[in-house]
Amino acid sequence: MQLITIDDIEAAAARTSASVVRTPLVPCLWADDDRPLWLKPEQLQPIGAFKIRGAANAVARIPEDVRSHGVVAYSSGNHAQAVAYTAKLYGVPATIVVTTNTPQVKIDATARHGAKVVVVPPADRESAAHEIVEKEGGTLVPPFDHPDVIAGQGTIGLEIAADLPDVEVVLVPVSGGGLIAGIATAIKAKAPNARVIGVEPELAGDTTDGFRHHHLPDWSTDDRARTIADGLRSTPSELTFAHITKLVDDMVTVSEDQIREAIGVLATRSQQVAEPSGAVTTAAYLHADLPKGRTVALVSGGNIDPALLAEILSGLQS
Amino acid sequence: MQLITIDDIEAAAARTSASVVRTPLVPCLWADDDRPLWLKPEQLQPIGAFKIRGAANAVARIPEDVRSHGVVAYSSGNHAQAVAYTAKLYGVPATIVVTTNTPQVKIDATARHGAKVVVVPPADRESAAHEIVEKEGGTLVPPFDHPDVIAGQGTIGLEIAADLPDVEVVLVPVSGGGLIAGIATAIKAKAPNARVIGVEPELAGDTTDGFRHHHLPDWSTDDRARTIADGLRSTPSELTFAHITKLVDDMVTVSEDQIREAIGVLATRSQQVAEPSGAVTTAAYLHADLPKGRTVALVSGGNIDPALLAEILSGLQS
Numbered sequence: 098m099q100l101i102t103i104d105d106i107e108a109a110a111a112r113t114s115a116s117v118v119r120t121p122l123v124p125c126l127w128a129d130d131d132r133p134l135w136l137k138p139e140q141l142q143p144i145g146a147f148k149i150r151g152a153a154n155a156v157a158r159i160p161e162d163v164r165s166h167g168v169v170a171y172s173s174g175n176h177a178q179a180v181a182y183t184a185k186l187y188g189v190p191a192t193i194v195v196t197t198n199t200p201q202v203k204i205d206a207t208a209r210h211g212a213k214v215v216v217v218p219p220a221d222r223e224s225a226a227h228e229i230v231e232k233e234g235g236t237l238v239p240p241f242d243h244p245d246v247i248a249g250q251g252t253i254g255l256e257i258a259a260d261l262p263d264v265e266v267v268l269v270p271v272s273g274g275g276l277i278a279g280i281a282t283a284i285k286a287k288a289p290n291a292r293v294i295g296v297e298p299e300l301a302g303d304t305t306d307g308f309r310h311h312h313l314p315d316w317s318t319d320d321r322a323r324t325i326a327d328g329l330r331s332t333p334s335e336l337t338f339a340h341i342t343k344l345v346d347d348m349v350t351v352s353e354d355q356i357r358e359a360i361g362v363l364a365t366r367s368q369q370v371a372e373p374s375g376a377v378t379t380a381a382y383l384h385a386d387l388p389k390g391r392t393v394a395l396v397s398g399g400n401i402d403p404a405l406l407a408e409i410l411s412g413l414q415s
Numbered sequence: 416m417q418l419i420t421i422d423d424i425e426a427a428a429a430r431t432s433a434s435v436v437r438t439p440l441v442p443c444l445w446a447d448d449d450r451p452l453w454l455k456p457e458q459l460q461p462i463g464a465f466k467i468r469g470a471a472n473a474v475a476r477i478p479e480d481v482r483s484h485g486v487v488a489y490s491s492g493n494h495a496q497a498v499a500y501t502a503k504l505y506g507v508p509a510t511i512v513v514t515t516n517t518p519q520v521k522i523d524a525t526a527r528h529g530a531k532v533v534v535v536p537p538a539d540r541e542s543a544a545h546e547i548v549e550k551e552g553g554t555l556v557p558p559f560d561h562p563d564v565i566a567g568q569g570t571i572g573l574e575i576a577a578d579l580p581d582v583e584v585v586l587v588p589v590s591g592g593g594l595i596a597g598i599a600t601a602i603k604a605k606a607p608n609a610r611v612i613g614v615e616p617e618l619a620g621d622t623t624d625g626f627r628h629h630h631l632p633d634w635s636t637d638d639r640a641r642t643i644a645d646g647l648r649s650t651p652s653e654l655t656f657a658h659i660t661k662l663v664d665d666m667v668t669v670s671e672d673q674i675r676e677a678i679g680v681l682a683t684r685s686q687q688v689a690e691p692s693g694a695v696t697t698a699a700y701l702h703a704d705l706p707k708g709r710t711v712a713l714v715s716g717g718n719i720d721p722a723l724l725a726e727i728l729s730g731l732q733s
Contacts, residue, residue: 118439118440118441118442119439120439121436121437121438121439121459122436123436123459123461124436124461126461126462126500126527126528138459140686141439141441141456141686141687143441143442143444144444145685145686182444202683209444210444361721364688364721364724365520365721367463368458368459368463368687368688368689368716368717368718369459369686369687369688370682370686370687370688371686398686399686400686403679403682403683403728403731404728404729406682406725406728407724407725407726407728407729408725410721410722410724410725410728411722411725411729413721
C-alpha cells in the first residue's frame with residue numbers, strides 16, 4: 098500500500114498556511130521533572146480542532162471546476178465543521194452528514210458555517226454521504242481515509258519537530274487514524290529519535306487491540322460509541338492502519354474517569370478548554386506507563402459541551 | 416519624562432525569547448463581518464498570563480552579582496508568579512508580597528515556584544515590599560512602573576504587528592498601565608495606522624477617568640478593589656500614564672456582567688480559559704462603542720478560580 102511521504106506533508110503545509118493557525122508548543126509547569134511536557138493546542142484552530150488542516154488540504158486539492166459543484170462530508174463533528182468552514186472560504190456549497198449521537202454544540206457550529214446538515218444513525222453515516230454524492234453531485238471529503246487529509250494533519254508533526262527538535266515522546270489521540278498517520282510520518286522524517294504513541298479511550302480501544310494483535314481493528318460501532326470522547330469513535334481504514342503499523346511505536350488506553358480528570362487539569366492548570374477527545378493525551382501523560390523524556394501531548398480539539406465542562410470544574414476542590 | 420522606545424522592546428524580545436511562548440493570533444469565527452476579530456492568547460504563557468514577559472526582561476537586566484541576592488515583588492497575583500518563575504529559572508531566591516484579596520489559586524501557584532509568599536492588606540503591599548528589600552536585600556521587580564517591565568510587555572505589540580500588519584484596532588486591558596504602555600509603543604512604531612484602545616472594568620475605571628480629564632488617575636484602593644477583575648485593580652504610575660497620554664487613542668469601560676459573559680464566550684466559542692481581567696477586551700468587543708476594522712483583543716491571562724468558571728458555564732444555555 099502506498100503511504101504518504103514527508104514531501105506530501107511539506108506541500109500540504111505550504112498549501113494550507115493561510116487557513117490554519119500556527120500553534121505554539123506550550124510548556125506545562127505542572128509536569129514531572131524527568132519528563133517535561135509541552136501541549137500542542139489545536140483547539141485554537143478556527144473551528145476549535147485540528148481537523149481544519151486535513152480538510153483545507155483536501156479541498157484545496159480538488160480541481161476548481163469540480164470543487165464548484167460542492168463538497169460532502171460525514172463526521173462525528175469536528176471534521177464536519179472543518180469541511181463546512183473550508184467550503185465557505187472557497188464559496189462552494191457543503192452538505193454534512195452527522196450522526197444522532199453528535200453533540201448539539203457541534204451540529205449548531207456546522208450549520209453556522211452555512212452548510213446543509215443531515216442527521217442519521219451512527220452506522221449509516223458513510224452510506225448516507227455516498228448516496229448524497231451519487232444523487233446530488235459534489236466531492237466527498239472523507240474524515241481520515243484519504244492521502245490529502247492525512248498529509249494535512251501531518252503538518253502538526255512538522256511544527257512539533259521544528260519547535261522541539263529533540264522531542265522524545267509524541268502523544269496523539271487515535272480515532273480513524275488519519276491524525277497519527279500524518280504526524281508519525283512527519284516525526285519519523287524530522288525527529289527520528291522520538292517515539293510516537295497513540296492514545297485511545299479504553300471503551301474505544303479498537304486500534305490498540307488491533308495494533309497488539311496485528312490485525313485491522315474490528316470493534317463494532319456500538320462498542321466504540323460508549324466513550325465520552327465523541328471524536329474518537331471511528332475506526333482506522335486499511336490506509337491509516339498501514340501507516341500506524343509501520344510508523345507508530347506504541348498504543349495506550351485511558352479510562353473515562355482519567356479523561357474527565359485531564360479536562361479539569363487542562364482547564365485549571367494550563368488554561369485550555371479541551372473536549373474529551375482532546376484530553377486523552379494528557380490523561381495518558383498523567384496515568385499511562387510511558388517512556389521518560391521530553392513529551393508533547395496533542396490537544397486535538399476544544400468543542401466540549403459547556404454543561405460537561407461546568408460539571409467537571411464543579412467537582413474540583415477550589 | 417523619558418518614555419521607552421521601540422529599540423528597548425526589540426532588545427527585550429531578543430532577551431526573553433527563550434522564556435516566553437510566541438503566541439499566535441487566533442481568528443474568531445463568531446466575530447462581526449465588518450470587524451473581524453483575532454485573540455492574542457497570553458494565558459498560554461508558562462504562568463498563565465502575559466506578566467512573564469516583563470518579569471523575564473527585568474530580571475535578565477539585573478547584573479548577575481546583584482541578582483544572586485534575590486528578587487522581591489508585590490503583585491495582585493500574576494506578576495507574583497512571573498517573578499517567582501523567573502527567579503527559579505535563574506536559580507535565585509524570590510520573596511513575593513501579595514494582598515489579602517488575592518485569589519488562593521494565585522497564591523498557591525506562586526508558592527509552587529519555590530518563592531516565599533508574604534500576605535498583607537491591599538494598601539500596604541508596596542511599603543511591605545520596600546521594607547523587605549531594605550531589611551533583607553534583593554532587587555525589587557515592580558509590576559509595571561519600570562522601563563524594563565514595560566519593554567518586556569511591549570513584545571506582545573511587536574508580535575501583533577508582525578502577524579497582522581494591517582491591524583486597525585488593538586484592545587488592551589489596563590491596570591497599572593505597563594502592558595498598554597509597551598504595546599502602544601510597539602504598535603505606533605510598527606503598525607502606525609492602528610488605534611490602541613485601553614479597556615477597564617467600570618468599577619476600576621480610574622485610568623479612563625484620568626484619560627478623559629487629563630490628570631493622573633486618583634481612585635482609592637478600595638474603589639478599585641470592587642471589580643471581579645482582580646488583575647485590574649492597580650492604578651498607573653506617572654511613567655505608565657505618560658505613555659498612555661501620548662500613545663493610547665481611547666479608553667473604554669465594561670460592566671461586571673459583561674466581563675462574566677465574555678468569559679463564557681471565550682470558553683465556549685473560542686476554547687480559551689480567561690480570567691476576568693483577561694476577558695475585558697472581549698467584553699469591550701461585544702459591548703463597547705468601538706471603531707470598525709480588523710481588531711485584536713488581548714486575552715491577558717487565564718488564572719481563574721475554577722468555581723467561578725463553573726458558575727459562569729452552568730448559567731449558559733447548553
